Amino acid sequence: MADSNISKRGGFGSKFGIIAAAAGSAIGLGNIWRFPYVAGENGGGAFLLINLACILLIGIPLMLSEFIIGRNAQRNAYGSFKNIAPGSPWRFVGLMGVVTAFVILSFYSTVAGWTMEYVFQSFANGFEGKSPGQLIGMFAEFKGSSWRAVTWQMLFLILTAGIVLAGVQKGIEKYAKILMPLLLVLIIVLCVRSVTLPGAEKGLHFLFHPDFSKVNGSVILEALGQAFFSLSIGMGALITYGSYINKKDNLVSSAVIVSFADTFIAILAGVAIFPAVFAFGINPAEGPELVFITLPNIFLQMPGGYFFSIIFFVLLAVAALTSSISILEVVVAYFVEELNMKRKTATWVATLSSAMIGILCTASQGLIPWLQFGEMNFFDLLDYSSSKILLPFGGFFIALFIGWVMKPKVVIAEMSNNGIFKIPLFKVFQIIVKFIAPAAIALVFLYGIGVIG
């Protein structure tokens, strides 16, 4: 019986633990790597504004919804739906989340591997004396022509598995607490250097001056998908974490705090990147390599840049780890509780399967040129399909589930900890999850893929 596994479930120890763990999941490559690259490809200011609207209107309520489902059901993503709505097809929403976790972990580990290479290059002083053009060439050569990237990716996946194996409390909480504040400090240092570069105003203008003539359906869908990706919502990662949350913790304030912190870091990353992008004559629409070709330029222009560079890329790799463990945990919790696997077996089976897809992602950057689908290589395809299709679908159903399937009495009890906290905005929340979020997601999706518009 799976029950013996379920009774042994771990839990987060303290209030700070849940916020740190959820923020650890949310804050990662999505903020520092993905946000600048997607914002750059989608015109900057207007994208940011729409992204913020998506976070406020849909993101925060959905994060809260995932916490509620998980803590109420005390199960993994699949088991939570099964538990709350037994015998119904809703559990397939959870199953889709497990599949999405595989997809995301596969390309996420590629980028995390790139980050580790840049830790190595920082140590080896590999950026020294290179022009912006040479730094672009250096990255292209690294990602496209060697097995190095795959090796780093495997190392990253092994680290992720190691932490997940240590279990929820010892593994996840301990690491998240200490290092994230440090990352914040370092990004602020980078911002200061970046905005004082000659020509920096153009970057700030790009990021903060909305030009709505660049907005179309695809930009809006990107902004929505980026909100989901960055907040870790839409696939049950926060359902899974929610199931570890202490019954005394305040879900509403946790969701609000985590969402704001996550958004703040993404904006700071933008302030660190875009002024430098323009100052060094880099194309803001460069794509997934944007931060890897921009940041070394900033470090080269900083006193103590050698050390800052090492510390920054180490912390970025750690931020990626605290996110990737939350992705892997979705699969592991499912394997353990639903398929009755041992935690150890579950972790290695999940990691190995994801590694196999992941290798293809990394190799599609040049090593295996035929892994190409039209304009997109395999990496782009997984990145695209997760944030533009899978996460929005997941979010759509999670909103409907909270709004229409779960009893309001149960939702209120979970949100207020059985009446201990006041929830004055419950009506607003209810209208959002019942109507606004599902309708907005559906419209944005259909408009974004060109079905309507």
Ligand code: TRP
């Ligand atoms: N949000 C993380 C980041 O910004 C990535 C991530 C972790 C994620 N868990 C997730 C994305 C669940 C989507 C769903 O780096």
